[in-house]
Amino acid sequence: MNRKPHALLPVVAVLALPALVLAQQATQPPWAGLGDVHLDVVPRTEAERERIAAVTALPTDFSAPWNFEENAGGAQTVRARGTADAFSQPAANLTFEQELDFRVGNGMFRRIWVSAPASTIASDGLGPLYNARSCQRCHLKDGRGHPPEGPDDTAVSMFLRVSIPAPDVEEIQRYIAGTHATAPDPTYGTQLQDFSLPGHAPEYRLQIDYEEIGVPLSGGEVAALRRPAYTAADLGYGPLHPDAMLSPRIAPQMIGMGLLEAIPSEDILAWADPDDADGDGISGTPQIVWSDVYDRPMLGRFGHKAGNPTVLEQTASAFAGDIGISNPIHTAGSGECTDAQTDCTAALDGADAEHGGFEIDQVGLDLVTFYSRTLAVPARRDVDAPEVLRGRQVFFDTGCASCHRPNYVTHRLEGDDPASFQLIWPYSDMLLHDMGPGLADNRREGRADGQEWRTAPLWGIGMTETVSGHTYFLHDGRARSLLEAVLWHAGEAQAARDTVVEMPPEDRAALIRFLESL
Template structure:
């Protein structure tokens, strides 16, 4: 066991990685062209703009809860169930007929796909290479995934993305060119159909690291080392870059999608013009759906602009299922994996040649867009109120923006003009060497991650049966997650280390109330 200040910890991996790609300098960026073509927007009036500015302003009084603060998901918030179904409820403001679409979408989300050819075309098309047989298998009970907890743990809620430097440039300024591994593609699949070797087996070893805290306490962190064992198709490219990803929780995604892009962009400060040490940058990606650049919102590095695109990408990469947005019947298989590409697939004329057609993809998207945020607990408790004050005083709210108001829109009244409390700015931030994966994605460098929403984080153990946090599940508690923060969050992390123990406990109590 080592005993070191976290600020000096190097990232430890079991493979060679290229040098860190530094963020490109930007001069007076203009993002006014980035809109929300995925929504049917009703523009806000001046009176509404003023109202929104008022309700999303930082609290002036920390002695009491704010109005509607316990309803993190706006009018769609549901009561907090103290069981594993807490994240699986439809938004409270769905219309009766919409609940039917929600239930059907849930069925598709839970569906176990089978190898082709099958007697039921609705479930046909798994693989040939895959990580899971259903969406629910990674997002168990719509909650947070976890890394394997031992050599015999067959958990599939953790993925390993792989890229190499180079590849085609993009029209998007600041884009960091990468390309898939020429043999293994963009993601390693640890499962396969009969007759096809799986791509790898993940091994993780942890080194325990002690971090001294004020008051004589000591926190213990675990630093992961990853090994890609049993490679099924020969060696990986020598310049390969790895990025481990644990499946995130699913609540409130449609509300995140409905936040105005310009409201998110208003929080970006790539040159740190205000001098607070926080330099949030937007992820900008090319949308295949809308044939234009869009703000990235979904994924650990905000690599997807819409929930529909995120779902289609997961169907393709994780399960090997084709859709209108990802039509390749073989999923992530490369030209070097010829047997995978020429295998029997689940395409069928009754589904327009896809393995999940547009209707099915839209139903899954409706389901994932309308999973309700549970109400906060103990919002008026003195320790929670003190913890909220500490959260703001230490600068946590500089990235974890407490609240937004969604677009007023047609077509989806449940997510329209809602005051929500996601505790995320949905921007990219440099989190330092400790959390770096050194694997760029789009405009995100190997040190940058999208700010994770915090709503529902206090119910992780209730839903998922564990308290593993961060992009790779290395943190075993909320305190450990805070202590891994570096880069732009280094000063806030140091403040938590040095603050009186009772304030640190209050901060954790506040986070557990979310």
């Protein structure tokens, strides 16, 4: 779909198709020479570039807090609340009118969808197959999802992605060089739904079996990890394709997304080093994905493998895949149903002429997108505590910052965009990294192979238990603590992980204390 974006659509980095195709034919990386094509960006002057380089340079003094690091989200930062609503606050710099849009978007984010037809025509169209009945059901309190915690718990904030190798790889690679071309499973589509409307079978039941693993640590400590094995049990529509690749995903936290979107692509690409030319063992690769809105390749930013380029497209795909709600980007009234699921595709949907023939129209989609873009990042806590300062130095000395890049300055945007020209501290380079076989899902996505994942932003990670009531981390929630999450790192992070295992216990405790302050 190729159309002019709605006024609420954020400014994003667009990669030019002709340059990408030419780059595929050259020896340089496929993103070399690609510039931003933005809507309302004020170009940086040379003097401004120098100021930004100075303020984002990696500090060397660890004896005191760094300037502005307490305000992780720049001017969007809000006071860290000690309640479950800590991630649900509007950005601090919204105008009065923008806060009204935020509140309306929040209402739509929380809306419980029902099956069609219904008297509540603005809320009907659920399914027929779905993972949740609202955005809020997966992202409870805008926080992190979790795997089922027992036989009586559902997987409402977790599902399995599915794909197969694409039949025409060369055609797809003409547009995005180096992509691992995939296609939906012919029966089950791109993700498995474990709920359904009456009269329709759910697609599967998520079964997880864990194996406990002991990891000896320095000082006589032993950490316990759990290795998951996933089964798509009780398949409702016959077998999966023989080449089906499955990947478990929990819902990520929602804060700071608009700020991540406003990071200049050149600042992300500057850290890319796919061949490890500097010899540090870190070889970050940018994800490049196709944008259905802009009808061209773009830098991927959102999702565990950076499979979506914009918050708008992340939102639209979640409406279609998770809830079964049609929208101007994903137009099928039956959501994720495939042609093989004939009863599902033939079912009544909630498409409404007043909403442009969709179950949620462009205005509604933009409002939910705006809400998602402007959820505030809470302020750091205890930035001057001695153990936090020591843990920050351990973080840098260990090499964690090689992937978890501390800070950026966002684009200067025209108008009153709240993400404009902010010094932010997400602790992510937004690139793909090989995390080793232990975390591998063996499912390719775009330019990410089966062992690569986008570096997860760390801001707010220390408030997970406050907001979500648990401490499950990584893409599938297997880690039950921050230490377990660190110990699962391998591949490019193997050296850093081994350093954590071998360091004095007090340094390891300080490292975790620093992460808890983020």
